[in-house]
Amino acid sequence: MKRTYLLAGAIALMMSWPTMAQDAQAIKFASTISEQDLEKHLNYLASDELEGRDTGEKGQKLAAEYLVNFYKELDLKGPVDGGYLQKFDLTSVAWGDIHLQVGKQKLKNNEDFVFIGDGNMNRSAKADLVFLGLANEENLKNVDVKGKLVGLWAIGGRAQTVVKDVMDAGAAGVVIVTMEGQANFDRLANRYKSLSGRGRLGFDTPTKQEPVFMVSSNKMAELFGSSVEELKEAAKSNPGSIKPQKATYQVKKEKKTVSTENVMAYLEGTDKKEEVLVISSHYDHIGISSDGQINNGADDDGSGTVSVMEIAEAFALAAKEGNRPRRSILFLNVTGEEKGLLGSQYYSENPIFPLENTVNNINIDMVGRVDYEYQDAENKNYVYVIGSEMLSSHLKVINEYNNITYSNLILDYRYDAEDDPNRFYYRSDHYNFAKHNIPVIFFFNGVHDDYHQPTDTVDKIEWEIMKNRARLIFHTSWDLANREERTPVDGSNTRTER
Template sequence: MLVAMLILGISLTGSAQDATALKYAATINAQDLEKHLTYLASDELEGRDTGEKGQKLAAEYLANFYQNLGLKGPVDGTYFQKFNLASTSFPEVTLTVGKQKLVNNEDFVFIGDGSMKKAAKADLVFLGLASEENMKKVDVKGKLVGLWAIGARAQNVVSDIMKAGAVGVIVVTMEGQANFDRLAGRYKSLSGRGRLGFEEPTKQEPIFLVSSDKMAALFATPVEVLKEAAKNNPESIKAQKASYFVKKETKIVPTENVMAFLEGTDKKDEILVISSHYDHVGINSKGEINNGADDDGSGTVSVMEIAEAFALAAKDGKKPRRSILFLNVTGEEKGLLGSEYYSNNPIFPLANTVNNINIDMVGRIDYEYQNAPNKDYVYVIGSEMLSSHLKVINEYNNITYTNLILDYRYDAEDDPNRFYYRSDHYNFAKHNIPVIFFFNGVHDDYHQPTDTVDKIEFPLMTKRAKLIFHTAWDLSNRENRTPVDGTNTRTER
């Protein structure tokens, strides 16, 4: 790291501190963070579910805040990038195999697409693993296909089988009935709300997820026998007669990204994007509000405080050289939808977007650090993939100003949690924009009604926000933009 800093002309001495940056970083404080978060994570906002009343109230709060700071609304003079999503529900889905009539969201979970006028019939064949050898042994064309996709990228495997001519798929992706039951319970609680996404033409792709035990029952074969057959001799498993039906309903859901713009000086055509998602998961099936204080109320109020620090500097004649877009996106919890929409419909050209700093959950202490003697940490993800400079710049600012533990454990390409793919920086990185993602890790309150303001570590969150501000100040004022001299090796979610 020292060598890299010297190459970039960065000093490690205390005199390297920028007095102006320190002055405005000091405006980021725990009291303001708590004030904003207390509102955004309040019951009044009902969990900020995408397209719902609480999300709209949060959007108005953010826009009013940015307007009061004197920041510009960059979307035809407004702070809202409005767009439509489609809420798709399947009020009736049936699946019968032999004489077994399965129950939706108990015996199976429907994860596909389709809209049918009447039930269809097909042979259910067992393919097991989607290997070339198995594909030669089992004819899948025109068939409903049983897949054993434990440990595989099920989405890719299912796609390959459908392309091979299958009419549908019944797939096992996990071991253990208890794991499946938890998933089915979650789908059942969400079934009345529909799946939110971009409107697309209907695909006749009936895809059913079942447990390993249920798959064995469908083929009247013990689990261990079926598991062995999946590897080498799937043709030994007798085909079954099946029928299925899918009814689909779609409604349009308007929503909006919120953004504010600070124009730079001599490098104003180059844009630094500082982002968070301000949506959460709403109200659960028991009527309990998921307030989302950490996820991602913490990131959202951090963006607000960082925006205020830059706005105050600008009022004092200390504008950044590059322009900054403060971007609060919607629909992250539904599949990174708001950031996907922005990256496909950018307000400022992506070619001019120099970096994305993304903040998602920075208010808590996770399992790994809850018993650590030093809890002043933050996870940093994605910072060295596309630019050799970005990680070094962030580390320099940390050494100079905040002295946090920068933990890179979740930056590994084989991270089983796949955190890199689960927040909004992904939709900038896929366009080869160098990104850096700040994250505090997961805890027992993740996506639970217990993710509340009283559990936020405001002093630690303040320190994390100050690090992000200093890194943003550096990136927006340095002579050269960070080079794109790396390769995006993580292009597929």
């Protein structure tokens, strides 16, 4: 999008509002967000001492303690009955033994397949493995799936949706392909392997007998004694041409309770204090790999967490000097994001402040690095902006106006497309606010080779770029907290299901 268009759009909308010139107070307090302070906080949060901040583990608890002490020093309030921690329990689910054999081939867990379903079986079961391909009405009419393991070719589709359709049709379980290329699958399998010793965290739910085994496209072809190209063609309209196979499988489930906590600090507003702006990040990461390497998570999302801290400090200093915001602000550092946006889900279902009074969520997840798209660019002062115009016609323009007025970053919207194959919109905590029709902005730097790797370390952070992003987020937040009218909810949430 051309900068002239952004400027024209921003000015046209702002002409009807009482803010036009630079705000000297906003500039003053934005300048307190410094590279030195960002680095100081991140050096601790992404240190080996915190062991990758895995949800429910010692490092996550140490990070929570650090955040609480920081907010106390700022004289920000603890909004949870006077405290800063919103505590809740998760359930860790591990599968002690997962067995899958097709024909004479015994498949290895987290190598030949990854288990993404649910189940708990006292003994192994036998079933035919049939190929359905696409889970459309025509294929389901022509292939008998009742009591069978069903091979699904779900590349480009939603795995959750097609699995439900097939299980509802009476299938005993599913063997599914969701991505092409062995390398893509191997990366996923390695991640599952690194997490396998700790179990899968989530909210406690009744066990479903729904065994779902994910395999690569190459492995699926091997299991059916076919080629990838033959399966692709058969998946569309002729799945019966693929010969069924005999399969044996078993899943054993183990459960334990894991306690964790969101961290939050509250700055009360003045004349509009009942309305609340939420500025969020997740402070958890993925912990220690199975080979003992620490995943420090400096960018993901240490960068967002220390940005929230510095933004909180800027607002707190402003309040102490008599520049308290009109609306209240909740600084929210959530846990369990890496396990499925669990901390933000818990908050949105158990809000400290009513959701109807929550005017916006500004979410910061990975803002300390430069990604593949910009690594060779002359101007690296960019940030990806996601979700800003879906629910409110004003929010995107407000952010653009503040960027033009104060920051002059490149605002890149490429990942805001509804058909973004990366599905970044669904992969961070703003999602759990947007699904309740709260207008959101998600700030993001994109992925890089160190994403979810032990190499995501502090020495690779781009401090000046990170500072510039944090200052833009502060300016936009200052504007949202102080303008006369809250941003209207005049759009439709077209992305409601993950």
